[in-house]
Amino acid sequence: MKIAEVIVDVSAYPVDRPFDYSIPEALEELIECGCRVQVPFGNRNILGFVVAIKNETEVPLDKLKPISTLLDIEPVLTGEMLELAKWMKRETIAYEIDCLQAMIPSALRAKYEKMVLLETDVENLEEALKPFFQHSTKVPYKEFEKHNLLIPLKKGLREKHLSIENVVKQKGQIKEIRKVKISEDHKQLQKIHDNLSNRAKKQKQMLLWMQQHAGAIIEPEEIYKETESSPQVLHAVMELGAAQFVFEEVYRNPFKKEVEKTDFLTLTDEQEKALKAVVNAMDSHLPETFLLHGVTGSGKTEIYLQAIQHCIQQGKEAIVLVPEISLTPQMTNRFRSRFGEQVAVMHSGLSVGEKYDEWRKVHEKKVKVVVGARSAVFAPFENVGLIILDEEHESSYKQEDSPRYHARDVAIWRSKYHQCPVILGSATPSLESYARARKNVYKLLALKERAMKQPLPKVEIVDMREELKKGNRSMFSKKLVEGIKSRLEKKEQIVLFLNRRGYSSFVLCRDCGTVMQCENCDISLTYHRYNERLKCHYCGFEQPVPTICPECGSDHIRYFGTGTQKVEEELTKLFPEARVLRMDVDTTKRKGSHEAILEDFGAGKADILLGTQMIAKGLDFPNITLVGVLSADTSLHLPDFRSAERTFQLLTQVSGRAGRAEKPGEVIIQTYTPEHYAIQFAKEQLYEPFYEREMMMRHAADYPPYYYIALVQVSHEDLLVAADYAKKCADYLRSNLSFNASIIGPTTAGIVRLQNRYRYQCLIKYKIEPNLIPTFLQLMKIYRTEWIKKGIVLTIDINPSLI
Numbered sequence: 043m044k045i046a047e048v049i050v051d052v053s054a055y056p057v058d059r060p061f062d063y064s065i066p067e068a069l070e071e072l073i074e075c076g077c078r079v080q081v082p083f084g085n086r087n088i089l090g091f092v093v094a095i096k097n098e099t100e101v102p103l104d105k106l107k108p109i110s111t112l113l114d115i116e117p118v119l120t121g122e123m124l125e126l127a128k129w130m131k132r133e134t135i136a137y138e139i140d141c142l143q144a145m146i147p148s149a150l151r152a153k154y155e156k157m158v159l160l161e162t163d164v165e166n167l168e169e170a171l172k173p174f175f176q177h178s179t180k181v182p183y184k185e186f187e188k189h190n191l192l193i194p195l196k197k198g199l200r201e202k203h204l205s206i207e208n209v210v211k212q213k214g215q216i217k218e219i220r221k222v223k224i225s226e227d228h229k230q231l232q233k234i235h236d237n238l239s240n241r242a243k244k245q246k247q248m249l250l251w252m253q254q255h256a257g258a259i260i261e262p263e264e265i266y267k268e269t270e271s272s273p274q275v276l277h278a279v280m281e282l283g284a285a286q287f288v289f290e291e292v293y294r295n296p297f298k299k300e301v302e303k304t305d306f307l308t309l310t311d312e313q314e315k316a317l318k319a320v321v322n323a324m325d326s327h328l329p330e331t332f333l334l335h336g337v338t339g340s341g342k343t344e345i346y347l348q349a350i351q352h353c354i355q356q357g358k359e360a361i362v363l364v365p366e367i368s369l370t371p372q373m374t375n376r377f378r379s380r381f382g383e384q385v386a387v388m389h390s391g392l393s394v395g396e397k398y399d400e401w402r403k404v405h406e407k408k409v410k411v412v413v414g415a416r417s418a419v420f421a422p423f424e425n426v427g428l429i430i431l432d433e434e435h436e437s438s439y440k441q442e443d444s445p446r447y448h449a450r451d452v453a454i455w456r457s458k459y460h461q462c463p464v465i466l467g468s469a470t471p472s473l474e475s476y477a478r479a480r481k482n483v484y485k486l487l488a489l490k491e492r493a494m495k496q497p498l499p500k501v502e503i504v505d506m507r508e509e510l511k512k513g514n515r516s517m518f519s520k521k522l523v524e525g526i527k528s529r530l531e532k533k534e535q536i537v538l539f540l541n542r543r544g545y546s547s548f549v550l551c552r553d554c555g556t557v558m559q560c561e562n563c564d565i566s567l568t569y570h571r572y573n574e575r576l577k578c579h580y581c582g583f584e585q586p587v588p589t590i591c592p593e594c595g596s597d598h599i600r601y602f603g604t605g606t607q608k609v610e611e612e613l614t615k616l617f618p619e620a621r622v623l624r625m626d627v628d629t630t631k632r633k634g635s636h637e638a639i640l641e642d643f644g645a646g647k648a649d650i651l652l653g654t655q656m657i658a659k660g661l662d663f664p665n666i667t668l669v670g671v672l673s674a675d676t677s678l679h680l681p682d683f684r685s686a687e688r689t690f691q692l693l694t695q696v697s698g699r700a701g702r703a704e705k706p707g708e709v710i711i712q713t714y715t716p717e718h719y720a721i722q723f724a725k726e727q728l729y730e731p732f733y734e735r736e737m738m739m740r741h742a743a744d745y746p747p748y749y750y751i752a753l754v755q756v757s758h759e760d761l762l763v764a765a766d767y768a769k770k771c772a773d774y775l776r777s778n779l780s781f782n783a784s785i786i787g788p789t790t791a792g793i794v795r796l797q798n799r800y801r802y803q804c805l806i807k808y809k810i811e812p813n814l815i816p817t818f819l820q821l822m823k824i825y826r827t828e829w830i831k832k833g834i835v836l837t838i839d840i841n842p843s844l845i
């Protein structure tokens with residue numbers, strides 16, 4: 043008897059291990075590791091993943107239960123992924139089931155119905171399968187299960203006569219239209235026609251028409267129109283075998299437009315050198331990590347493209363990760379224009395069905411390259427030759443929920459598994475990565491010049507305190523107003539950037555100073571002008587803007603903060619003739635709107651693009667000659683040790699949008715703290731001096747990269763209970779970690795109350811701490827077996843991106 047080890051879909055402590063199930067004889071030939079199954083668990087039937095198959099078990103035979111259903115005829119997870127999940131589970135202190143679930147597209151997690159699609163002529167199928175496809179090209183998988191036909195089905199799938207599609211059960215997830223495919227067989231149509239009685243006039247008429255359109259795929263409505271008939275007639279002739287329904291998917295191609303093919307560029311010497319190093323590592327199967335540090339516009343992407351080309355020529359696959367925010371059509375088109383149909387794209391703008399389709403292209407090896415956001419690092423390629431993380435410093439590479447993995451760590455793990463290199467690219471590498479490159483843990487590749495030797499844009503800093511002294515109370519300095527004016531005259535384009543990190547438009551009573559706050563969280567509500575409502579960005583709580591103060595009853599309510607809408611209004615007052623496009627969360631909610639805005643701007647349909655973080659990256663338009671940063675320092679004063687680094691990165695990225703082609707660019711940065719080193723070094727785009735200076739700060743405060751950090755957070759509805767258990771955590775950590783680790787806290791978290799729960803945290807700083815993971819695992823065990831019953835929620839985040 044064969045036994046399967048199954049990880050079941052229950053995130054709970056005692057369950058976080060494989061369970062043994064017997065494999066029913068009928069499934070023996072079908073079940074493989076990495077398949078999803080349904081198994082009896084307690085009194086339920088739940089989802090599980092087969093992680094091992096063996097011949098023996100310690101479970102007494104009378105206790106051993108059989109697997110109830112096999113959900114995948116081909117495994118959805120490779121052996122590599124099963125191994126990776128075990129590693130991630132330990133490294134991030136997560137449940138194994140959560141790690142496994144993170145690796146597959148949500149369509150496979152949701153409720154869905156599996157359908158079998160006919161890919162060739164019915165005649166090619168085994169006899170037993172033929173009857174199922176007489177009237178349709180799409181048959182529910184469970185039909186084959188019911189009739190015990192899984193083995194011929196698997197054969198048909200392997201031979202590519204059939205394919206499998208998972209149709210998400212929620213309505214409207216997958217867009218399809220039903221069409222009619224007329225039989226290709228003239229003689230058959232003739233025969234059906236001849237056999238009909240003369241009274242079936244309408245049917246005969248339709249068959250004659252069908253003979254003229256044999257083999258065509260047509261919408262039913264069109265047939266009714268053309269033949270002046272009704273659905274009844276069509277159904278009648280279909281019953282006789284003259285036609286069948288086929289399903290055509292619509293809008294399932296996330297690439298709306300065709301892209302033109304582009305050729306490889308002749309590399310500059312710097313590029314050539316960098317490419318060579320990567321190609322050498324590929325050829326020698328070395329799992330090296332390269333840090334490609336190149337100023338904005340230095341042609342990093344071209345290196346990626348040529349390295350991928352080499353990878354494909356070797357018959358291998360490449361994974362390219364880019365931050366969600368820069369997964370713009372402009373970016374993905376650069377890959378598609380080189381590699382065409384060999385590219386799959388995965389990002390959050392796709393529907394569940396589209397994402398699943400893209401994933402499937404990878405799973406079925408129909409593509410060689412995947413370009414995607416964080417989770418694309420799990421692309422189920424089996425012969426990976428290269429992994430690239432563009433903008434490696436981006437905090438979005440770290441997942442904030444369990445499993446709290448960093449895509450960089452997963453990429454490096456996979457590179458070791460596949461013996462292939464990783465490229466981390468950035469104009470402003472994270473301090474951690476640059477420090478590793480300095481120590482030769484990563485190989486540093488530097489591009490110091492822009493690809494076409496364009497000079498870096500001229501950057502000017504405007505002290506807004508001086509503006510105020512001169513009586514300018516608007517959010518535009520004189521310098522910026524002049525700059526915009528001159529670009530408008532010259533018909534050049536302008537990008538205005540509003541740094542909104544840690545910034546929000548809030549509502550305040552001018553009489554008593556009350557700020558409108560969320561009912562559930564200790565955080566001020568953000569004002570949304572478009573629907574005149576206040577919204578909490580953490581829990582989603584919403585209310586209309588009050589007309590009188592809830593505290594003192596005054597009607598002097600005032601809006602604070604500078605939203606993009608307010609900037610837009612001021613802009614139109616100052617420059618009534620300017621055409622302004624705004625890009626922020628409000629204007630990009632609708633699918634495809636992001637794309638549309640950029641396209642309009644690229645086509646010159648607007649003079650000014652005004653936006654938030656979203657526009658800091660990836661924009662590559664030749665006509666942009668002025669970039670204005672409205673207030674550089676809003677991100678500087680956050681209580682986060684990375685705030686200077688983030689500000690430097692942001693300013694450097696935004697500045698990089700100007701003067702990318704022949705026309706020289708200019709950047710104007712407005713700030714209230716012009717003397718800050720992050721702003722001064724960003725002005726000159728001087729990464730290394732910034733690095734040195736910031737490293738000194740980190741050293742002084744024992745922060746990364748000198749120390750590692752981990753954050754343990756405890757929350758409860760009752761403030762005292764939360765504080766009590768946070769203290770228990772701290773005590774536990776103090777008595778189990780070495781003296782070299784410092785444990786700070788418990789202190790209250792940055793936002794003390796979130797979603798009606800009070801939050802405390804301990805920060806752990808450590809260097810080499812062999813006992814760290816075992817201690818965390820043990821703490822987790824205490825929490826999962828005891829504290830959880832008291833309503834405590836405990837999370838452990840190793841290398842958190844925000845503290």
Ligand code: ADP
Pocket residue numbers: 307308309310313336337338339340341342343344493494662
């Ligand atoms: P990065 O990714 O470093 O910001 P890009 O790859 O976007 O830089 O390159 C900036 C611009 O320079 C792009 O328009 C690109 O087409 C061009 N470019 C890159 N490499 C070359 C080259 N070797 N020869 C000519 N143009 C190049």
Ligand code: ZN
Pocket residue numbers: 551552553554555556591592593594595596
């Ligand atoms: Zn008031």
Ligand code: ZN
Pocket residue numbers: 560561562563578579580581582583797
């Ligand atoms: Zn809230």
